[in-house]
Amino acid sequence: MAAEEVIERVVITGSNIKRAASEGTSPMQMITKKEIQQTGAVTVADLMSKLPALGSSNQVDARDGGFSKGLATASLRGLGSASTLILLNGRRIAPSAYADPNSGQSTQYDLNSIPLSAIERVEILKDGASAVYGSDAIAGVINFITRSDFTGGELSANTSADGRGNFGRSTVNGAYGFGDLDKDGYNVFASVDLTQRSRASIEDARGVRTDEYRAINGRLSNYFSGISQYPVFFKEATPGDGSFVKYAGADLGCDPSQIRTGSTALVPMRTNDPLFGNKFCNFDNASFEDAQGKSDSASGLVRAEFKLSSTVTAFTEATYNRSKLEYRGVPRTISGRSLTTVFPANGPGLPFQPILPVGHPDNPTNGSASPQAVGVTYRFTDSVGGSENTNTATRLLAGIKGSHFNWDWDTGLLYNKSERSQISKGFLHLPTIEKLYKNNVSLAAISKDPNLIRNITLDGDSTITQWDLKGATEVGTLPGGKIGLAVGVEAKHETMTLNADPLSMSGQIIGIANTTASASRNVGSTFVELRTPFLKNFEMEFAGRFDKYQGFKGKLTPKVGAKWTVLSNLAVRGTYSTGFRAPSLTQMVNGSTQYFVNNYVDKLRCDKPGGDSLDCNRSFSGIAAANKDLKPETAKSLTLGVVFSPINTIDILVDYYRIKKEKEVDLMSASTAIENPNFSKYVKRNPNQGTWLRDAQGVLIPNSGPLVSVETPYINAGSTDTSGIDLELAMRNSLGAYGKLSSRLNASYMLSYKKAQNEGDPMYELVGTNGAISNDTTSVGDLPRLKGSLSTTWSFGAHSLTGTVNYIAGVSLMARYATDEATGQVIPYKEAYCEFGRPRNVPLYSKYHSDCAVSSWTTVDMAYSYAYSKQLTLGFNIQNLLDAKAPYDPNSTTTQVGGFNASMHSGKGRYFTAKANYRF
Numbered sequence: 001m002a003a004e005e006v007i008e009r010v011v012i013t014g015s016n017i018k019r020a021a022s023e024g025t026s027p028m029q030m031i032t033k034k035e036i037q038q039t040g041a042v043t044v045a046d047l048m049s050k051l052p053a054l055g056s057s058n059q060v061d062a063r064d065g066g067f068s069k070g071l072a073t074a075s076l077r078g079l080g081s082a083s084t085l086i087l088l089n090g091r092r093i094a095p096s097a098y099a100d101p102n103s104g105q106s107t108q109y110d111l112n113s114i115p116l117s118a119i120e121r122v123e124i125l126k127d128g129a130s131a132v133y134g135s136d137a138i139a140g141v142i143n144f145i146t147r148s149d150f151t152g153g154e155l156s157a158n159t160s161a162d163g164r165g166n167f168g169r170s171t172v173n174g175a176y177g178f179g180d181l182d183k184d185g186y187n188v189f190a191s192v193d194l195t196q197r198s199r200a201s202i203e204d205a206r207g208v209r210t211d212e213y214r215a216i217n218g219r220l221s222n223y224f225s226g227i228s229q230y231p232v233f234f235k236e237a238t239p240g241d242g243s244f245v246k247y248a249g250a251d252l253g254c255d256p257s258q259i260r261t262g263s264t265a266l267v268p269m270r271t272n273d274p275l276f277g278n279k280f281c282n283f284d285n286a287s288f289e290d291a292q293g294k295s296d297s298a299s300g301l302v303r304a305e306f307k308l309s310s311t312v313t314a315f316t317e318a319t320y321n322r323s324k325l326e327y328r329g330v331p332r333t334i335s336g337r338s339l340t341t342v343f344p345a346n347g348p349g350l351p352f353q354p355i356l357p358v359g360h361p362d363n364p365t366n367g368s369a370s371p372q373a374v375g376v377t378y379r380f381t382d383s384v385g386g387s388e389n390t391n392t393a394t395r396l397l398a399g400i401k402g403s404h405f406n407w408d409w410d411t412g413l414l415y416n417k418s419e420r421s422q423i424s425k426g427f428l429h430l431p432t433i434e435k436l437y438k439n440n441v442s443l444a445a446i447s448k449d450p451n452l453i454r455n456i457t458l459d460g461d462s463t464i465t466q467w468d469l470k471g472a473t474e475v476g477t478l479p480g481g482k483i484g485l486a487v488g489v490e491a492k493h494e495t496m497t498l499n500a501d502p503l504s505m506s507g508q509i510i511g512i513a514n515t516t517a518s519a520s521r522n523v524g525s526t527f528v529e530l531r532t533p534f535l536k537n538f539e540m541e542f543a544g545r546f547d548k549y550q551g552f553k554g555k556l557t558p559k560v561g562a563k564w565t566v567l568s569n570l571a572v573r574g575t576y577s578t579g580f581r582a583p584s585l586t587q588m589v590n591g592s593t594q595y596f597v598n599n600y601v602d603k604l605r606c607d608k609p610g611g612d613s614l615d616c617n618r619s620f621s622g623i624a625a626a627n628k629d630l631k632p633e634t635a636k637s638l639t640l641g642v643v644f645s646p647i648n649t650i651d652i653l654v655d656y657y658r659i660k661k662e663k664e665v666d667l668m669s670a671s672t673a674i675e676n677p678n679f680s681k682y683v684k685r686n687p688n689q690g691t692w693l694r695d696a697q698g699v700l701i702p703n704s705g706p707l708v709s710v711e712t713p714y715i716n717a718g719s720t721d722t723s724g725i726d727l728e729l730a731m732r733n734s735l736g737a738y739g740k741l742s743s744r745l746n747a748s749y750m751l752s753y754k755k756a757q758n759e760g761d762p763m764y765e766l767v768g769t770n771g772a773i774s775n776d777t778t779s780v781g782d783l784p785r786l787k788g789s790l791s792t793t794w795s796f797g798a799h800s801l802t803g804t805v806n807y808i809a810g811v812s813l814m815a816r817y818a819t820d821e822a823t824g825q826v827i828p829y830k831e832a833y834c835e836f837g838r839p840r841n842v843p844l845y846s847k848y849h850s851d852c853a854v855s856s857w858t859t860v861d862m863a864y865s866y867a868y869s870k871q872l873t874l875g876f877n878i879q880n881l882l883d884a885k886a887p888y889d890p891n892s893t894t895t896q897v898g899g900f901n902a903s904m905h906s907g908k909g910r911y912f913t914a915k916a917n918y919r920f
Contacts, residue, residue, distance in 0.1 A: 013090070013123035013143040014132060015541065016486040017472050017531050023643050025541050025561030025573045026129075027655040027726060029053070029746070031122040038793065038802040038863045040877030040913055042160050042169055044111040044119070044144070045072030049903075050806065052748035052787040053077065053126050053140075053726060071096055071391075072111040076126065076139040077659060077722055078753065078783055082107040083581065083635075085129065085137040088114065088144050089317065091468075092134075093395060094416030097460035099498055099515045099586035099593045099624075106584040106665070107136060110418070113321040113393035115193040115299035117156060117173040120147045126726060127657060128637030130579030131543040131559035132527065134490075138579045138635040139659060148303060150177035150189045158875075158915035163883075166204035167292050167908050171195040185307040193299040197292065199328075205291035207880070207909030209888045213899045216844045216890065218267040220286060223260055226275045227333045228283035229381045230254045231443055233356070233364050233374040234274060234337055241690025244337050244355070244375030245612045247278045249364040254281035268843060272613040274337075283379055288330045288386075291907060297323035312402035315412075319395040329385025332428050332511065336375025338614055339686045341621050341709045342430055343594050344507030345500060345514045349621070349684075349709060352510060354378075354436055361442045378443055383426035383453045390421040409471035414464070422458040428510045429454050429503070456509055460498035460517070467491050470527075480533025487528045495520040496585040513594035513621070519585040521550040537565035549582040552632060569645040579635040583665045586626070587714045593624040597670050602707055603821070610693045618707050624667050625713040633716070635661045651730040658723035668712040669757055671776045675819040682711040718756030721763060725749045727788075739796030747788030755780055761826045764817050768809070770854075770891055773835045775817040777826050782854065782889075782901055784809040798867040803860065808904050810856040813891065836890040845890055855887040857905055875915045883910040 011017070014026045031047070041047035048054055053076055073081035086093055086109035096110045122144055129137035159170040177189035203220065213219040226232060230251040234244040252259055260266060260282045262275035269276065299321040306314045334354045341349035356363045358371045365371045399412025432452045435441040446452060470488030477483065498517040503509050505516070527545040534540065541561040548554040559577035566572060586593065598619045605615035641655035673682040686705030693704040729745040754763040757777040764775050771780025791804035815835045820827050834852035836845040846852070860882050865875040886900035886907050900907055 011090075013087075013141055014125040014127075014129055015529060015531075015543075016132070016470055016488065016527075017484040017529055017541075023563075023571070023573075023653075025539070025563045026575050027126045027573075027639055027641055027653070027657070029124040029126065029728065031124075033120055036116070036119065036122070037865070037875065038791070038800075039804070040861055040863055040879045040911075041116065042158065042171065042913060043072070044114045044116050047116065047122070048072075048074045048111060048142070050789060051124065052746050052789065053124065071098065071108055073108045074111060074142055076124075076142070077657070077724070078750075078780070079139040079659065079661070079720065079722070080106075081109060082136065082584065083139040083661070084109075085133055085141045086111070086144070087133070087141060088319070088395065089146060089397075090143060091397065091412070091414055092416065092464055092466065094393065094418040094462050094464045095496075095584075096391065096418050097420045097462040097496065097498060099496075099517055106587055110391065110393065112297070112323055112391070113299075113418070114144050115173075115191070115301065115321070117171070117193055118146045118175070118191045118299070118301050119144055121145050126655070127575050127639045128559070128577040128579050128635060128659065130557040130635070131545045131577055132529065134525065134545070135547050135549075135555070135557070135579060135581050135632070138581055138637070138661065146301060146303065147175070147177070147189055147191075148305075149181055149187050150175070151180065151187070152177060153920045154917065155920075156915065156917040158913055160911060160913040162204075162206070162908050162911050164204070164206070166198075166206075167200045167911065168198035169195065181305055181307060181313070186305065188302070188304045190302045191300070193297075195295075195297045197295040199290055199294040199326075200292035202286060202289045202291050205907045207883070207886055207907040208899050209885045212848055212888055215267065216842060216848060216888070217899065219899060221267060223266040223269070223282055224285045225283045225333075225379075226260070226262070226280045227335065227377045227379050228254065228258075228281045229379050229447075230281035231362065231376050231378045232275070232280050233362075233376055235365070235372060235374055236690070238690065239372060242339075242686065242688035243612070243691045245274050247274045248374050250278070250280045252279060252281060258282045258284070264843070270613050270616070270843065272607075272611075274613070285330045288328055288384065290328050290386075293325050293327040295323060295325040297321065308400070309402075311404060312400060314400045315398070317395070317397040319393070321393045322390070323392075324388065324390045326388050327386050329387070329426070331379050331381045332383040332385060332426055333377065333379045334428065334433060334510070335377045337377065338612070338706050339688075339708055341684070342507050342510055343514060343621060343623065343709075345505040345516055350430070350507050351708075352430065352433075354433065356437055357440070360437070360440050376443070380428065380447050380452065382447065383428060385424075385426045387425060388423045392419045393417070394419075407471045407473045409469070411469040412467070414466040414468075416464040416466075417461060418463075419461045420459065424456045424458070424512065427454050427456050427504075427512055428452060430508050430510050433510065454503060454509060456501040456504050456512055458498070458500055458515060460496070462497075463493075463495045465493045478533050478535075480535045480537070480539055482533070484531035485529070488526065490523075490525040490527075492523040492525070493520065494523065494585065498586075511596075513596060515593045517586045519588075521585065523550065524548045539563050543577075547580075547582075549632075552582055555580050555632065571643040572641070573643065574640040575638070577637045579637065580632045581635070581665070582632045583627075583630040583714070587665055588626055588628055588630045595622045595624060596620070597622055597710070600670065600707070603675065604704060605693060605706065608693055612706065615706060620707045621709045622670055623709070623711045625711055627714045630665055630714060631663060631716050633661055633664045635659060649732045651728075653726075653728040655726045656723070657726065658721070660719065660721040662719040663716040663759070664718065664720060665714060666717040666757070667779070668715050668717070669777055669779050670710050670712055672757060672819060673710050673712050674707070675777075675821055676824040677821065678824045682713075683707070684709045716759065718758050718761050719763065720753070720755045722753045722767075723751045725751065735794075735796075739794060739799075741792065741794050743790070743792040745788065745790045747786065749786050750783065753780075753783050757826075764826075764828075769812040769814065769816075773813050773815055773891065775826065776815065777817070777819055782811045782904060784811055784856075784904065800863075800865045802863040804863075806857075806859045806861065808857045810887065811854045813852050813854065842890045849888070854889045854891075854901070857884060857887050859884050871919050873917045875913075875917070877913040877915075879911040879913070880906065880909060885909070 125141040175191035179186040232250040233248040235246040235248040336354040401410040468490040472486040474482040543559040561575040563573040605611040691705040733741040753767040786809040793802040836842040886905035
C-alpha cells in the first residue's frame with residue numbers, strides 16, 4: 001500500500017513475527033472499524049456476507065428445518081466452514097455443538113457469538129495457514145480483533161427495519177475502559193451488547209420476485225397443500241399392490257372458500273398427482289411460516305492487562321454470548337401414500353404407513369360394493385411446528401507475556417465452551433398414531449389424544465481447552481535486515497457431545513432425525529517460523545508446523561513465502577503451503593446423524609409407467625454414518641501477487657490463488673448411493689412387489705419400488721481444485737476545501753472450481769454453476785464466477801457519505817454430469833439440459849427463465865455519518881437503496897419462504913439502519 005510511516009512493529013495475522021510492513025508475503029485484507037460502520041452491517045454475519053472472497057456455502061441464520069438452526073458461518077473460497085479457521089484476538093473459538101452432514105460444514109464456528117460492536121478490526125488471511133495456526137486453516141483465516149487499551153466510555157444504539165417496519169432489529173451497546181497500561185500499570189476494558197430481533201412472516205418478505213415466485217411455485221397463492229385437517233383417502237392402484245395412488249375421496253367439511261379441484265392452475269401441481277381433477281380442502285400455511293425468526297441475544301466481553309514488571313504483563317479475557325432464536329413451522333402431517341421409516345438411534349428402522357383397514361370408522365369405502373383398505377393424508381393442526389434454539393458461548397483466557405534475553409514471549413491458557421439447547425415443537429408420537437390403524441381409533445380421537453404431540457429436545461456442547469507458549473526473537477542479520485524467528489508449542493483437548501431426546505432415540509417420534517455424538521481427543525502441535533530479509537528488497541518467510549491428532553500419525557505442514565520489492569512502489573509476492581485436516585469428531589467417533597432428503601428426483605421411477613408423482617419430488621430419510629477408518633484430507637495452496645502504487649494516492653493489489661484438496665472427508669452423496677449400482681446395499685426401497693415397476697415386456701423390475709431410505713457413510717472422497725484472482729484497488733483524493741474522497745474496489749474472480757466427489761471420478765468444471773446440479777454426484781452449492789464491491793467515501797468536516805455498489809454474478813442451473821446407472825461412472829450427459837425446465841420438476845420455470853440461470857444481482861448501499869460533537873456521532877445506512885429483488889432460485893430448500901439463495905442474496909429489500917454513538 002502507499003508508504004506511511006509506521007513507528008511500531010506489530011504482529012499481523014498469518015505470522016507470529018513482528019514486522020513494520022502491513023503487506024507481507026501472504027495476501028491479507030484488513031477491515032477497520034470505520035469501514036465496518038460504513039457497510040451498514042448490523043451483525044458479524046452481515047459483514048462477512050459482503051466479502052468477495054467468501055463463497056456461497058456460508059450458513060446465514062438457518063431457519064427451522066436445517067441442521068444448523070440459528071448459526072451463521074463463514075466459507076472462504078467456497079470450501080466450507082470446516083476449512084475456514086475463525087480466531088478471536090489470534091486464538092481459537094470453540095466450534096458449535098452441531099453435526100451438519102452437508103459438504104464442508106462438519107466444523108462450524110458461529111459468527112453470531114462475536115459481538116460486532118466490540119470489534120476493532122478484522123483481518124482476513126486469504127491463503128493456506130495450516131503451518132501457522134493448525135490443520136483446519138486450509139482456505140484461510142478470519143481473525144476478529146477486539147479493542148484493547150481503551151479508556152473512557154461509550155454508549156451506542158442502532159435500530160433497523162425495512163421500509164414497512166418489518167425485519168426489525170435493535171441493539172444497544174455500552175463499553176468502558178480505564179487505566180493506562182504504561183502510566184498506571186493496568187488497563188481494563190468491558191463491553192456489553194443487547195440485541196432484539198422481531199419476527200417477520202413470509203408476507204413481510206417483499207425483497208423477492210413475488211409475482212414470478214407465485215406463478216412458478218405458488219408462493220402465497222390460493223393453494224399450498226392438499227393435506228389438511230380434513231382427510232383425503234387413497235386406494236391402491238391394483239388391490240394388494242401396496243401403492244396407494246388412486247383418489248378414493250375426501251372430507252370436504254372445510255370452509256367452501258378452501259375447497260379446491262386439482263389442476264395445473266394450482267401451481268405446482270402436476271397432472272399425475274392423484275388429486276388432479278378431484279376435490280379436496282386446501283391448507284394455507286402463510287400464518288405459520290417465518291421469513292425471519294424472533295430472537296434476543298446478550299454478549300459481554302472483559303479484557304484486562306496488568307504490568308507485573310517492566311518486562312512482564314499479565315492478561316486475561318472473558319467473553320460470554322447467549323442467543324435465543326424462535327422459529328415457527330407448519331403443523332405436522334401423516335401420509336399413507338407411501339412407506340416411510342421412523343429411525344431409532346440404533347438398530348433397524350421402523351416402517352410407517354397409515355393405512356386404514358376395512359371397517360375403520362374413517363374409511364370411506366365402508367358399505368360400498370368393494371370395501372378396501374385406504375391410505376390417508378391428514379394434518380394435525382394442534383401440532384404446530386417450529387423450534388426454540390438457545391446457543392451459548394463462553395471463552396476464558398489467562399496468560400502472561402514479556403521480553404527476556406531478546407525474546408518476546410507469550411503463554412496462555414484458553415477455555416472455550418459452546419452449548420446448544422434446542423426444543424423442536426409439535427412432533428407426533430408414533431405409538432399414539434399407531435392406534436389409528438392397529439386399534440381402529442378415529443382420526444378425530446387421535447387428534448385429541450393428550451399423548452399425541454411431543455416437544456423434542458436436542459442438547460449438546462463442544463469444548464476446546466488449550467495451552468500455548470510462543471516466542472519471537474532476532475537471530476542474526478542479513479543484508480536486508482534482522483532475521484526473525486518464532487517458535488511455539490500448543491496442547492489442545494477437544495470434546496463434542498450431542499444428546500438426542502430419549503423418545504426420538506427409541507424410535508417413537510415420526511419425522512425427526514437423530515443426532516448423537518460423544519467424543520474427545522487430544523492434539524499436540526509445535527511450529528517454527530523464520531523471516532529472512534536476504535536483501536533490502538527481497539525477503540522470504542519459512543514456516544512449518546507439526547500436528548499430532550490422537551488416533552492419527554503426526555503430520556508436518558510446511559509453508560514458504562517470498563516478497564520482492566522490484567521498485568519502491570512495486571512488489572511481487574507469493575506463497576506455497578501444504579495442509580491437512582483431520583476428520584471432525586462427529587465424522588468418525590461414537591455417533592451418527594440422521595437426515596431427510598427432500599425434493600429428490602428418482603430417475604428410476606420419475607415419469608415412468610407405474611411411477612407416482614411423488615417419485616419426481618420424493619422425500620426420504622438418510623443416515624450419515626460415522627467412519628472410524630477415515631484418514632485426514634490433504635491440501636496444497638499457492639498464491640502469487642503484485643502490490644503496486646503507481647502514484648502515492650493509488651494502491652493496486654492483485655493476487656492469484658489456487659487450492660487443491662485431496663481425499664476430502666465428506667459424506668457420500670445420496671445420488672451416488674442411489675444411482676451407482678456398486679452402492680445398492682446402502683439403498684432401501686419399498687419391498688412390496690406391488691409397488692415395483694415393470695419393463696416393456698411386463699416383467700417386474702427387481703427392487704424398483706419407491707425410495708424409503710439411504711445410508712451414506714463418511715468417506716475419504718475425491719478432490720477439489722479451485723483457483724481465482726483477488727483484486728483490491730484503493731484511491732485517495734484531496735478535494736481541498738471540499739474535503740477528501742477515498743474509493744476502494746474489492747473483487748474476487750473465480751477462474752476454476754473442479755470437483756470429483758468420489759476417488760477415481762473425473763474432475764469436471766463447476767465454476768459459474770450450482771455445483772450439485774451441474775454434477776449431481778457432488779454437494780457443492782452456487783459458485784458465482786465474480787463477486788465484488790466498489791465504495792466511495794466523501795469526508796467533509798463533520799460529514800461522511802459513503803456509496804457502495806455490490807455485485808454477484810449469476811449461476812447456471814444446467815445439468816451436465818451424472819452417474820451412469822449401468823457402470824457407476826460419472827459421465828457427461830449426451831446433451832446438457834435445464835434441471836428445472838422439465839415438466840416433472842418446476843413446470844413453469846423455463847417460461848420465465850429460458851437461460852436456465854439464477855440472475856446476477858447488483859445492489860447499492862448508502863451510509864451517512866455526522867459528528868455532531870466530539871462526543872456524539874449520528875449515522876444512517878440504507879442497504880439495497882434501489883430495492884433490487886433477490887434473484888429467483890428454484891433450488892431453494894423451501895418453496896414458501898425461500899426462492900433465493902440466502903447465502904448470496906437477501907429477501908429483505910431496501911433496509912434502513914439508524915444509529916447513534918456517544919463517547920465520554
